Amino acid sequence: MGALTTEHLLNIEDLNVEDIHTVLDTALSFKEVNERTIKKLPTLRGRTVINLFLEPSTRTRTSFEIAAKRLSADAINMSPAASATVKGESLVDTAKTLDAMDCDLLVIRHRYAGAPYIMSQNMRAHIINGGDGKHQHPTQALLDLFTIRERFGGFEGLKVGIVGDIAHSRVFGSLAPALKLLGASVTAIAPATLLPARPDLLGAGYIHDLDEVLGHLDVVYLLRIQKERIDQAPFPSLREYARLYGINRDRLGRMKKDAILMHPGPVNRGVELTFEAVDTAANLLLYQVNAGVAVRMALMYLLLGGDRDGTLA
Amino acid sequence: MGALTTEHLLNIEDLNVEDIHTVLDTALSFKEVNERTIKKLPTLRGRTVINLFLEPSTRTRTSFEIAAKRLSADAINMSPAASATVKGESLVDTAKTLDAMDCDLLVIRHRYAGAPYIMSQNMRAHIINGGDGKHQHPTQALLDLFTIRERFGGFEGLKVGIVGDIAHSRVFGSLAPALKLLGASVTAIAPATLLPARPDLLGAGYIHDLDEVLGHLDVVYLLRIQKERIDQAPFPSLREYARLYGINRDRLGRMKKDAILMHPGPVNRGVELTFEAVDTAANLLLYQVNAGVAVRMALMYLLLGGDRDGTLA
Amino acid sequence: MGALTTEHLLNIEDLNVEDIHTVLDTALSFKEVNERTIKKLPTLRGRTVINLFLEPSTRTRTSFEIAAKRLSADAINMSPAASATVKGESLVDTAKTLDAMDCDLLVIRHRYAGAPYIMSQNMRAHIINGGDGKHQHPTQALLDLFTIRERFGGFEGLKVGIVGDIAHSRVFGSLAPALKLLGASVTAIAPATLLPARPDLLGAGYIHDLDEVLGHLDVVYLLRIQKERIDQAPFPSLREYARLYGINRDRLGRMKKDAILMHPGPVNRGVELTFEAVDTAANLLLYQVNAGVAVRMALMYLLLGGDRDGTLA
Numbered sequence: 001m002g003a004l005t006t007e008h009l010l011n012i013e014d015l016n017v018e019d020i021h022t023v024l025d026t027a028l029s030f031k032e033v034n035e036r037t038i039k040k041l042p043t044l045r046g047r048t049v050i051n052l053f054l055e056p057s058t059r060t061r062t063s064f065e066i067a068a069k070r071l072s073a074d075a076i077n078m079s080p081a082a083s084a085t086v087k088g089e090s091l092v093d094t095a096k097t098l099d100a101m102d103c104d105l106l107v108i109r110h111r112y113a114g115a116p117y118i119m120s121q122n123m124r125a126h127i128i129n130g131g132d133g134k135h136q137h138p139t140q141a142l143l144d145l146f147t148i149r150e151r152f153g154g155f156e157g158l159k160v161g162i163v164g165d166i167a168h169s170r171v172f173g174s175l176a177p178a179l180k181l182l183g184a185s186v187t188a189i190a191p192a193t194l195l196p197a198r199p200d201l202l203g204a205g206y207i208h209d210l211d212e213v214l215g216h217l218d219v220v221y222l223l224r225i226q227k228e229r230i231d232q233a234p235f236p237s238l239r240e241y242a243r244l245y246g247i248n249r250d251r252l253g254r255m256k257k258d259a260i261l262m263h264p265g266p267v268n269r270g271v272e273l274t275f276e277a278v279d280t281a282a283n284l285l286l287y288q289v290n291a292g293v294a295v296r297m298a299l300m301y302l303l304l305g306g307d308r309d310g311t312l313a
Numbered sequence: 314m315g316a317l318t319t320e321h322l323l324n325i326e327d328l329n330v331e332d333i334h335t336v337l338d339t340a341l342s343f344k345e346v347n348e349r350t351i352k353k354l355p356t357l358r359g360r361t362v363i364n365l366f367l368e369p370s371t372r373t374r375t376s377f378e379i380a381a382k383r384l385s386a387d388a389i390n391m392s393p394a395a396s397a398t399v400k401g402e403s404l405v406d407t408a409k410t411l412d413a414m415d416c417d418l419l420v421i422r423h424r425y426a427g428a429p430y431i432m433s434q435n436m437r438a439h440i441i442n443g444g445d446g447k448h449q450h451p452t453q454a455l456l457d458l459f460t461i462r463e464r465f466g467g468f469e470g471l472k473v474g475i476v477g478d479i480a481h482s483r484v485f486g487s488l489a490p491a492l493k494l495l496g497a498s499v500t501a502i503a504p505a506t507l508l509p510a511r512p513d514l515l516g517a518g519y520i521h522d523l524d525e526v527l528g529h530l531d532v533v534y535l536l537r538i539q540k541e542r543i544d545q546a547p548f549p550s551l552r553e554y555a556r557l558y559g560i561n562r563d564r565l566g567r568m569k570k571d572a573i574l575m576h577p578g579p580v581n582r583g584v585e586l587t588f589e590a591v592d593t594a595a596n597l598l599l600y601q602v603n604a605g606v607a608v609r610m611a612l613m614y615l616l617l618g619g620d621r622d623g624t625l626a
Numbered sequence: 627m628g629a630l631t632t633e634h635l636l637n638i639e640d641l642n643v644e645d646i647h648t649v650l651d652t653a654l655s656f657k658e659v660n661e662r663t664i665k666k667l668p669t670l671r672g673r674t675v676i677n678l679f680l681e682p683s684t685r686t687r688t689s690f691e692i693a694a695k696r697l698s699a700d701a702i703n704m705s706p707a708a709s710a711t712v713k714g715e716s717l718v719d720t721a722k723t724l725d726a727m728d729c730d731l732l733v734i735r736h737r738y739a740g741a742p743y744i745m746s747q748n749m750r751a752h753i754i755n756g757g758d759g760k761h762q763h764p765t766q767a768l769l770d771l772f773t774i775r776e777r778f779g780g781f782e783g784l785k786v787g788i789v790g791d792i793a794h795s796r797v798f799g800s801l802a803p804a805l806k807l808l809g810a811s812v813t814a815i816a817p818a819t820l821l822p823a824r825p826d827l828l829g830a831g832y833i834h835d836l837d838e839v840l841g842h843l844d845v846v847y848l849l850r851i852q853k854e855r856i857d858q859a860p861f862p863s864l865r866e867y868a869r870l871y872g873i874n875r876d877r878l879g880r881m882k883k884d885a886i887l888m889h890p891g892p893v894n895r896g897v898e899l900t901f902e903a904v905d906t907a908a909n910l911l912l913y914q915v916n917a918g919v920a921v922r923m924a925l926m927y928l929l930l931g932g933d934r935d936g937t938l939a
Contacts, residue, residue: 034728038672040700046351048379059723062702066674066727069700074353074382076375093579096595097372100602101379102347266719282722289726359664361692387666387695389688406892409908410685413915414692415660 004302008127010116012138012174017181024146026298027291034070034294044073047104047304052078052094053130054110059265059289060130060139064107067296073105091115095122105304108132126303128296134168139299140264141174143292145182147284148219150291151260155182159216163189163245164223164272166206167196171223171264176204187213189245210245215254221262222247222272238271246270247277260284317615321440323429325451325487330494337459339611340604347383347607356614357386360417365391365407366443367423372578372602373443373452377420380609386418404428408435418617421445439616441609447481452612453577454487456605458495460597461532463604464573468495472529476502476558477536477585479519480509484536484577489517500526502558523558528567534575535560535585551584559583560590573597630928634753636742638764638800643807650772652924653917660696660920670699673730673930678704678720679756680736685891685915686756686765690733693922699731717741721748731930734758752929754922760794765925766890767800769918771808773910774845776917777886781808785842789815789871790849790898792832793822797849797890802830813839815871836871841880847888848873848898864897872896873903886910 004022006014015023033039049068053061061077068075091110095118098106103125108116113135120127131137145155152158160179166172166188176186180203188195188206199206207213214220225241242248247261255261261273261281265288269275278285317335319327328336346352362381366374374390381388404423408431411419416438421429426448433440444450458468465471473492479485479501489499499517501508512519520526527533538554555561560574568574574586574594578601582588591598630648632640641649659665675694679687687703694701717736721744724732729751734742739761746753757763771781778784786805792798792814802812806829814821814832825832833839840846851867868874873887881887887899887907891914895901904911 036672039674039728040672046349046353046383048352048383050375058704058720062676062704062724063727065702066700069702070672070674074379076378076382078371078375090582094371096599097578097602098375100599101376101606102352102603265723269716286722286726289723290728293727359662359666359696361665361696363688387692389691389695391684391688403895407684409912410891410915411688413912414689414919415665415916 003305007303008116008120009138009299009303010120010127010129011136012141012178014138015178020142020145020178020182023142023295023298023302024149026302027142027146027294030070030297030301031291031294033297034290039070040072041070042072043301044068044071044104044304047073048076048102049073049105049107049300050076050078050098050103050125051130052098052106052108052110054079054108054115055131057109057131059292060109063289063292064128064130064296067293067300068105070293071297071300073300091118092122095119099123099125105300128299128303131170133170134173135170136174137170137264138174138178139292139296140171141178142299143288143295144171144175144221144262144264145178146291146295147262147288148260150287151284152218155179155184158184158218159187160184160219160221161187161189161210161213161217162204162221162223163210164225165194166190166199166202166223167194168226169223175221176202180204187217189213191244211251211254214251215256218256218259219262220247220255220259222267224264224266225268225271227268227271238268242271242274246272246274247281248274249276252277252280262288265289316618320616321429321433322451322612322616323433323440323442324449325454325491327451328491333455333458333491333495336455336608336611336615337462339615340455340459340607343383343610343614344604344607346610347603352383353385354383355385357381357384357417357617360386360617361389361415362386362418362420362613363389363391363411363416363438364443365411365419365421365423367392367421367428368444370422370444372605373422376602376605377441377443377609380606380613381418383606384610384613386613404431405435408432412436412438418613441612441616444483446483447486448483449487450483450577451487451491452605452609453484454491455612456601456608457484457488457534457575457577458491459604459608460575460601461573463600464597465531468492468497471497471531472500473497473532473534474500474502474523474526474530475517475534475536476523477538478507479503479512479515479536480507481539482536488534489515493517500530502526504557524564524567527564528569531569531572532575533560533568533572535580537577537579538581538584540581540584551581555584555587559585559587560594561587562589565590565593575601578602629931633929634742634746635764635925635929636746636753636755637762638767638804640764641804646768646771646804646808649768649921649924649928650775652928653768653772653920656696656923656927657917657920659923660916665696666698667696668698669927670694670697670730670930673699674702674728675699675731675733675926676702676704676724676729676751677756678724678732678734678736680705680734680741681757683735683757685918686735689915689918690754690756690922693919693926694731696919697923697926699926717744718748721745725749725751731926754925754929757796759796760799761796762800763796763890764800764804765918765922766797767804768925769914769921770801770847770888770890771804772917772921773888773914774886776913777910778844781805781810784810784844785813786810786845786847787813787815787836787839787843788830788847788849789836790851791820792816792825792828792849793820794852795849801847802828806830813843815839817870837877837880840877841882844882844885845888846873846881846885850890850892851894851897853894853897864894868897868900872898872900873907874900875902878903878906888914891915 113133426446739759
């Protein structure tokens with residue numbers, strides 16, 4: 001078969017274990033397609049894919065647009081400037097309008113948690129959450145899972161530490177539950193000010209001291225510090241953050257031999273990672289980006305039922 | 314045949330009665346195409362369609378872009394931010410530049426009435442007016458006509474009331490003359506402050522009191538109030554406007570049994586229509602949006618002479 | 627063969643004489659394609675072309691986008707608003723990210739001289755400089771060369787005067803060395819304030835008085851005055867500039883019989899050229915724009931090795 005048990009990807013919880021492996025397996029095939037000179041499949045010819053990005057984004061929007069075009073879909077971008085939200089149109093009305101234009105698949109990035117759900121309730125299209133507020137970013141989680149699975153062969157028993165602004169991270173919001181579902185153990189590593197008010201409800205272990213666990217981790221996942229919001233940041237300074245939670249030469253030396261560094265990008269060099277540490281991690285960070293296109297192609301393919309044709313490659 | 318008697322759609326008056334029915338008939342075929350899984354025809358392969366939108370727009374720009382792509386044209390978007398108008402290039406120079414790039418069809422939205430005409434005088438391309446100032450919006454009129462014809466089977470003898478800011482409405486500017494041409498009777502319904510200075514020159518009857526005619530109308534067409542310009546609005550308040558000209562439960566009850574509500578969207582809920590009335594009208598409002606893509610496909614097809622191939626479906 | 631000796635077009639100096647003629651010959655074929663009803667070749671199907679324009683532009687960005695689409699490439703636009711540069715991502719990180727998405731060809735316009743070089747050092751993609759700061763704009767030079775060669779049959783012995791803001795012109799930076807390489811003689815014509823500090827290092831002759839050389843020139847190339855920066859302009863007024871360096875009826879009359887006027891566009895009417903002179907020059911200015919699409923198609927085709935298929939037309 002190959003199809004998923006869900007019609008949408010609103011939250012990572014929409015996928016069960018088998019779904020996740022189906023996405024990752026399919027992405028592996030698309031990754032090979034992307035290495036060809038002619039990176040193009042006719043699979044979604046005549047399908048209308050709309051990328052509605054109501055927050056600025058380069059990587060994610062471009063990644064989705066490339067994914068749609070490589071599958072021969074008609075890809076339409078709608079960005080903040082162009083959006084009718086300037087005329088005060090509600091999200092529900094936007095959903096119904098795009099639905100009336102016979103949109104097949106909508107990718108939405110929005111500053112409000114739950115926006116993708118609203119779209120799914122008001123459209124016939126399949127919906128992919130491209131990041132909603134501080135809530136979830138499930139395609140980021142899937143490309144991270146792809147990367148981890150390729151590196152370790154699976155998830156069972158892996159020790160993953162996720163470091164940084166846990167409280168406001170949509171990356172954490174999708175990645176942590178997925179890793180748990182797949183049998184990895186997840187530890188949130190952050191100062192109290194960057195943990196949610198009730199960290200006991202995180203669904204993951206938590207700890208303040210990175211150095212206490214660093215040597216036991218298989219994956220050290222560094223969340224991005226929102227430098228552009230540093231004025232309201234709940235820590236004294238970037239330098240202080242880097243000293244306590246940044247990866248530098250010393251900490252690199254204390255990691256397990258096969259442990260990997262991950263980051264959703266773009267990295268703040270000198271904050272989450274020193275310049276030296278970025279160089280060490282570079283190949284894997286770019287592997288994540290590369291996997292992102294393949295994972296998004298896989299999701300579009302599987303949600304739009306491309307499997308019926310059986311014409312993946 | 315199927316071709317039109319005009320090379321451009323600058324004003325609705327460019328189309329005669331037969332032209333209008335040709336557009337609507339062709340749109341009906343494309344509407345069926347849009348209901349398929351594979352919404353794609355090779356008709357305009359290798360044609361260059363430029364969407365030059367110098368006012369913000371979601372619905373209309375997206376509708377045209379989808380239309381062009383479903384016909385396999387190469388669709389290029391040019392928006393205010395990207396536009397060379399920041400370098401002070403005149404509209405004439407923009408026209409000649411795009412012409413030199415062998416543009417086949419230009420869709421233009423511009424805040425100045427007459428901008429599409431200027432383009433048509435300086436380009437070999439076919440021009441479609443996507444809305445020019447307070448002047449005309451002929452593709453909106455055509456999708457409205459499509460909707461009305463599908464509902465009533467024709468136009469002869471229909472009583473249409475158009476309610477709201479008649480003086481500044483490009484929707485009225487295109488729809489009213491078209492309806493008259495097709496044999497419907499049109500009444501402009503607005504306070505004196507929202508009628509032009511010489512309403513006797515409107516080419517339509519006019520009246521201030523909606524309730525006086527409501528029970529006789531087959532179509533109640535509500536123009537959009539520009540809430541974002543409410544500070545200079547020539548009426549006391551939105552609440553006052555809604556009380557006198559908005560459709561609410563009471564007025565719904567006094568409409569003819571088969572009468573329909575129309576609106577060009579997006580609706581200001583609680584102003585032109587109460588939340589309840591929107592729900593009553595919703596299906597038809599979305600039918601208008603849906604018809605919009607099909608009508609725009611039909612225009613592109615007919616203007617670019619796709620009929621020569623006879624390969625519509 | 628047909629291929630070029632370079633993998634990138636960062637500077638005009640990347641091309642030798644034979645390369646330049648190969649580009650112009652290939653562009654001539656594409657110019658014919660662009661005159662067809664169906665302006666489309668399958669040559670770059672499945673290739674990913676990214677247009678990264680970090681300065682506002684209409685003509686150049688649209689020209690590249692049309693070129694890519696007519697060759698059937700998947701064309702992705704990235705503009706300032708959408709760009710992750712708002713998140714402080716470095717150019718190097720942007721390069722590596724786009725590389726990881728398997729971009730085949732990147733067109734970059736950037737306000738910093740050397741930005742295209744940085745991209746070429748950090749990507750596997752072919753890079754085309756779409757204009758970098760005050761440094762170079764090699765595709766503009768190539769379309770100018772195309773225009774000159776079509777008009778004069780060659781370059782040997784031609785006398786070319788380039789008039790205006792030599793010091794800050796990326797157009798001059800690419801065009802002057804190319805013309806010299808091809809055997810033309812180039813004179814920079816400008817007041818001392820618009821010449822570089824050491825005009826003796828220009829690689830071209832220079833002179834302050836247009837009228838002294840006007841009657842000897844085969845090509846009078848007028849650079850664009852940046853009116854939007856007029857407040858810091860190093861000359862007293864636009865009127866003064868127009869009087870000394872603008873082409874008017876009198877100067878038109880003193881040009882050689884077969885001499886041509888060229889301008890990269892958009893023209894400031896009344897400054898570089900009077901309204902009357904623009905009309906005289908109009909056909910050629912638009913010929914330049916037209917050649918621009920063909921030249922960009924040729925570059926994409928040649929850099930991406932389309933010649934291997936031998937399926938140009």
